[in-house]
Amino acid sequence: MSPTRLFQGGLVVIAAALAVYPVFGTGYGVRALLQLFMWIALAGSWNLISGLTGYVSFGHVAFFGIGAYTAAILITNAGWSWPLACIVAGVAACGLALLIGYPCLRLKGPYFAIAMLGLNEVLRALVSYFEGLTGGGSGLSLPTLQASVPIYYVMGVCAAAVTALTYVIITSRFGLRLMTIREDEVAAEAMGIDTARHKLYAFLLSAVGPGIVGGLAARDQGYIEPISVFPLATTITMIVMVLFGGKGTVWGPVLGAVVLFVSQEIVWARFPYVHQLLFGAIIVAVVLLMPRGVLGILQIKYRLPRTV
Amino acid sequence: MTAALEVDAVKKSFGGVTAVNGVSLRLEPGRIYGLIGPNGSGKTTLFNCVTGVERRDAGRILFQGERIDGLKPWQIAVKGVGRTFQVTRVFPELSALENLLVVTRGDRATAERRGRELLTFVKLEKLAGEYAGNLSYGQQKLVEFVRVLMRDPSLILLDEPAAGVNRTLLNDLLDAVRRLRDEGKTVLLVEHDMKVVMGLCEVVFVLDHGDKIAEGPPGVIQADERVIEAYFGR
Numbered sequence: 001m002s003p004t005r006l007f008q009g010g011l012v013v014i015a016a017a018l019a020v021y022p023v024f025g026t027g028y029g030v031r032a033l034l035q036l037f038m039w040i041a042l043a044g045s046w047n048l049i050s051g052l053t054g055y056v057s058f059g060h061v062a063f064f065g066i067g068a069y070t071a072a073i074l075i076t077n078a079g080w081s082w083p084l085a086c087i088v089a090g091v092a093a094c095g096l097a098l099l100i101g102y103p104c105l106r107l108k109g110p111y112f113a114i115a116m117l118g119l120n121e122v123l124r125a126l127v128s129y130f131e132g133l134t135g136g137g138s139g140l141s142l143p144t145l146q147a148s149v150p151i152y153y154v155m156g157v158c159a160a161a162v163t164a165l166t167y168v169i170i171t172s173r174f175g176l177r178l179m180t181i182r183e184d185e186v187a188a189e190a191m192g193i194d195t196a197r198h199k200l201y202a203f204l205l206s207a208v209g210p211g212i213v214g215g216l217a218a219r220d221q222g223y224i225e226p227i228s229v230f231p232l233a234t235t236i237t238m239i240v241m242v243l244f245g246g247k248g249t250v251w252g253p254v255l256g257a258v259v260l261f262v263s264q265e266i267v268w269a270r271f272p273y274v275h276q277l278l279f280g281a282i283i284v285a286v287v288l289l290m291p292r293g294v295l296g297i298l299q300i301k302y303r304l305p306r307t308v
Numbered sequence: 309m310t311a312a313l314e315v316d317a318v319k320k321s322f323g324g325v326t327a328v329n330g331v332s333l334r335l336e337p338g339r340i341y342g343l344i345g346p347n348g349s350g351k352t353t354l355f356n357c358v359t360g361v362e363r364r365d366a367g368r369i370l371f372q373g374e375r376i377d378g379l380k381p382w383q384i385a386v387k388g389v390g391r392t393f394q395v396t397r398v399f400p401e402l403s404a405l406e407n408l409l410v411v412t413r414g415d416r417a418t419a420e421r422r423g424r425e426l427l428t429f430v431k432l433e434k435l436a437g438e439y440a441g442n443l444s445y446g447q448q449k450l451v452e453f454v455r456v457l458m459r460d461p462s463l464i465l466l467d468e469p470a471a472g473v474n475r476t477l478l479n480d481l482l483d484a485v486r487r488l489r490d491e492g493k494t495v496l497l498v499e500h501d502m503k504v505v506m507g508l509c510e511v512v513f514v515l516d517h518g519d520k521i522a523e524g525p526p527g528v529i530q531a532d533e534r535v536i537e538a539y540f541g542r
Contacts, residue, residue, distance in 0.1 A: 176410045180399050187397035191411045192385030
């Protein structure tokens with residue numbers, strides 16, 4: 001059996017196991033996997049803009065936060081059903097990306113990263129300020145609803161969809177053009193590539209997933225507040241997951257999310273205080289020892305195809 | 309006949325330094341032109357103005373009779389102006405073939421076939437899957453050259469195409485440039501290797517300190533006193 005077939009077979013088995021898991025799994029297990037799916041979707045989305053075009057977004061959690069608030073407000077104040085509210089949350093995140101992507105994507109390197117960081121802080125302040133709509137600093141409680149299992153499935157579909165989208169993009173010439181922006185933006189322009197438009201498309205695509213996932217997380221948690229949905233730590237976690245797994249690859253974000261989330265859960269359970277320290281150590285180790293990440297290194301060493 | 313490229317009194321300065329000081333050039337279609345001059349004479353800046361990388365301060369630039377100054381670099385490229393860079397700018401973490409594919413649209417199989425043909429032409433077919441960044445400098449120059457051809461431009465600007473390319477390959481490259489000319493394309497090249505310039509170009513423009521100091525066939529240029537002075541001093 002070829003490695004590709006073996007890999008595809010493995011994927012099918014894993015997907016099937018995850019699909020039936022809620023039937024016999026524990027409540028804790030379902031919640032943990034749900035969160036893992038969320039991280040896969042978030043890391044994969046960050047990879048679409050930052051891993052491919054090299055425009056490092058330090059405020060990607062802004063899309064998660066805007067999604068969470070959009071869905072929570074629609075559910076609480078307008079009485080919408082959560083699936084519909086979460087779709088609109090994705091649209092809202094996309095709208096925000098359009099609004100800020102147009103000016104911010106003209107900025108290069110660290111300036112873009114800082115602008116995105118600032119955007120997140122501004123949004124958090126705005127959400128706190130408009131108390132009437134958002135509940136301000138005291139947060140927003142959603143109507144009680146036991147929906148962990150359906151959210152588990154939808155979250156799983158989101159993770160799969162982001163990964164599939166990444167696969168389609170990376171194996172296409174559109175994806176290669178996004179990479180030319182990372183490699184040499186001046187040369188890309190000289191070759192007739194409309195880099196501004198390409199960056200914006202990548203940015204929009206990278207915002208949808210976090211928006212939807214933010215809505216789902218809000219519904220699942222039942223309560224949100226500005227500091228819980230706009231934390232810088234969430235952006236950092238996305239970045240570390242992608243850097244660890246391999247930026248600009250299809251499976252890197254998935255690998256990074258699985259490894260870091262699982263190790264975090266294990267360490268968290270046993271050594272609650274060491275966990276932050278360990279996470280910091282991983283960041284330093286990854287950046288110093290393997291800036292390309294696990295799959296990035298393998299890709300260089302063994303000439304793996306782009307489908308990895 | 310409409311000029312392939314018309315540069316009309318173009319000026320460009322950086323801070324207090326005038327890089328190009330009102331230079332005018334006229335390139336007829338289907339010919340090979342050379343642009344020479346000592347270091348810092350404004351050759352690359354002029355290239356950058358024509359391709360939109362730099363915005364000119366004054367003057368007009370017309371491609372096939374249509375103004376292109378003020379357009380974005382990618383728009384100028386799409387109109388049919390291709391260029392290479394003085395220091396190669398391949399996409400290092402894309403394979404040699406992928407470097408060529410990114411500029412194509414439409415059917416991918418056709419594009420890949422064309423890309424492999426061009427790589428074969430510069431004898432890099434075995435390295436099609438190799439990351440461009442792992443190739444030698446000369447090989448990168450060749451990838452950059454054929455990458456320009458992928459779009460089938462009608463005006464090709466080559467910034468020092470001969471630098472770092474070995475002699476045998478260089479002759480193939482020069483033949484390729486002549487063939488492009490025979491197909492009706494216009495070529496403007498910046499080159500320090502005088503043998504290449506004299507053997508290839510039909511008309512040579514000479515820049516010195518941002519001014520055009522001479523223009524004419526290579527033989528005439530070589531004997532021009534102002535040119536000799538610019539290169540060797542009085």
